[in-house]
Amino acid sequence: MIERWGRGPLAAVVGVPTLLALALLVGAALRADTPLPGQRAAPPSPTVAAPGEDETVPPAAPAPAGLPVVDYDPAPAGFPADPRPLDVTPLTEGLTPTRKIAAYDAPGGRPRALLAPTISGVELTMPVVERRTGWTAVLLPSASRRVAWLPQGGWTPVALRDQIVVQRRTHQLTWNRHGKPVRSWPVSLGLPGQETPLGRTFILGTTPPPEPVYGGVDIFALGAVPDDPDAVPSGLKGAHIGLHTWQDDDTLGQDVTNGCIRLTRTAQQTLLAEIRPGTELVVVDALPTS
Template identity: 30%
Template sequence: MSSTKTTIEAAPKDLRPDRVPKGTVVHPKRLVILYDAPDGKPFAKIGPKQFGDTWLPVITRNRDWVQVLLPSRPNGSTGWIRSSQLAEAHSSFLIRVHLGQRTLELFEDNRPVGSWEVAIGAPATPTPVGRTFVLGQIIDDKQPFSPVILPLGSHSDTLDSYGGGPGTVAIHGWTNPSVFGEAVSHGCVRVPDEALALIRTVPIGTPVLVDKN
């Protein structure tokens, strides 16, 4: 089963991790089979729920099949699903994280909405590079550092677990603004309140591209 808690070594690797998806996102209507290619070999399944409804970004189409990014390890995992088993929608948003500049940019319909200095992973626990997506939204007013947490479909490359979870990377707020512009986190991207207020409005499944620039 593909989820943020699992590792599926048989999953095909994302071959174009720097390419911007076209914005199509899909939702499995039920438990569906993942294949390694159109009409190929099944290697896992994925269900309609993760943190909430499962929405996955489409990165390629081939006839009646779509290739999607997956929430399971290893990072960059993909799978093919029959289109007939999916509901389809569109996200007009894109999130870019530039690790070298330590900035996050939000785009809507290819137009910049905002750019902010952020905190990224420390050298020993870096934020993973590549193409991922917003997997869900956790709202917890009792959380001391961020009332809203946006788990991504990627995981730490150096931590198998963190805080009782599977090392899922997330975008979230932070109480001390002095961290912005620094590499100090365990892999998550810490953002200012203004950025969090906007990012929390994007649809689940919205692509997130992380690069070294």
Template identity: 45%
Template sequence: MPRPYLLLSTVAAVTVASGVAIVGLARGNEPATIVEAPHPSASASRSAPSSAPAVPPAAEPPAGLPVIAYAKGPAGLPADPAPASTAAITEALRPETTVALYDAPGGTPRAVLPARISGLRVLAPIVARQNGWVAVLAPAANRRIGWVPAENAGWTAEPLRDQLVVDLSERRLSWLREGAEKGRWTVAIGTRQTPTPLGRTFVMGRTGTSGPVYAGLDALVLGSVPEEPEKLAASLRKAHTGIHAWTNTSVFGDDVSNGCVRTPAAVQKKLLAQIDPGTPVIVTA
């Protein structure tokens, strides 16, 4: 069985040590060339084209910089500037060991993104490129990005082909591959008190589930976390949202979960067969 991860669950307990996880889950400046009249004693002069903007240098990360963990997200990172964008995201950053996340190109290092989080291989979608830096969606946080130098930064780029879009107003999950819709389904989402987090996030990986209501199928673990953890049971306050099967078909089209997206079993089977880690998930209002 895959390693279990704590997800927002409508069931009170999750047993990690025993290998059981219960789920339910409760991002050409061409300069003008100026020609002046020649000085009587000089030839005509022209301004030389300016060079490309310099890449802001990366400050050395300090010792003891916080490492992002499953139950502890990063602090001090900027907000995602386009959380509701459904534009295709085609690359993900894959750390070779660890990389520091900065709060701006050439800014302050705020957190360490490890190669794995609780055993899940990290693939963070790249949402922007600017002046020799790339911005990625931060895991274990909602609507936060971190900046990484594009060159010699200890990471590689991985292609992405899929995208999941959750429309909360329609209670609908859509799957797109290279921009073409492959399927759409009515699902269940979080309640007003325990909402499904808005914005861009991504699939971190998958985990096993326990209980017949999950149809014996794994859940997809997302990078997003509860919006207001204090409204949840203490055991769920450091959990993640996810996408998982639900056998009670009466819930589809309703706001009933603690934040997760509940799908028909046949849909979950399809997603598990097709959706890879790093796949962007956009939750819109």
């Protein structure tokens, strides 16, 4: 698990019970002038059907003063649940705020928080999960299985070509591109009581490994947080779920982590070279059988 982002050097990270603690995503991990791996041109602004004669766009209420900004700490309450948390249909478009924008609990609903272009200096890209006339829903960062509704304006679309699917029963991670499987690897997952959260989340960014036990390979921080914050060690309060390697592969296929997803160094290096922030990662017990 990755504890929090900071303004200074990396503080630390965790992966198994009773071991380590602390970790931050640092702004230097992703720079605005650094091309993202596998990035391609963003599509045109999403096409939204114009309202018919009997249809109106729900208006966006002005954001009140003092509205909190979503950061690496747990997101504010009041956002709705993801309507399809276990849907493995790839999410192929994301969006990045171009300024601080209000995030609502429904189209025309109540503004609950602000979303900024970055979190601790790292560009924020969120997958789009639903559209209604004049409104777009995205996966909310720093929360599990929650969405935020955004009115038009103040954001730009981003093409997403990849998806990561994790199956808890088989301890298998599969990387898909354009809806087709590319590679699969075995993984270690969360121990009982600290299970790797089910549902759709996404890659927030990367951070260097703070300790040799992480195998010397950069770590992905996810948007998801533990399902039971009180179950994790005290040093991990406010932590995010991470995707990272370990010093050995002895526990692959087992439930041994604090909720993080652990895979081989070769697999992580492959994903780091190919996966951009905003890429969807969905955790299911098992894929549906046809």
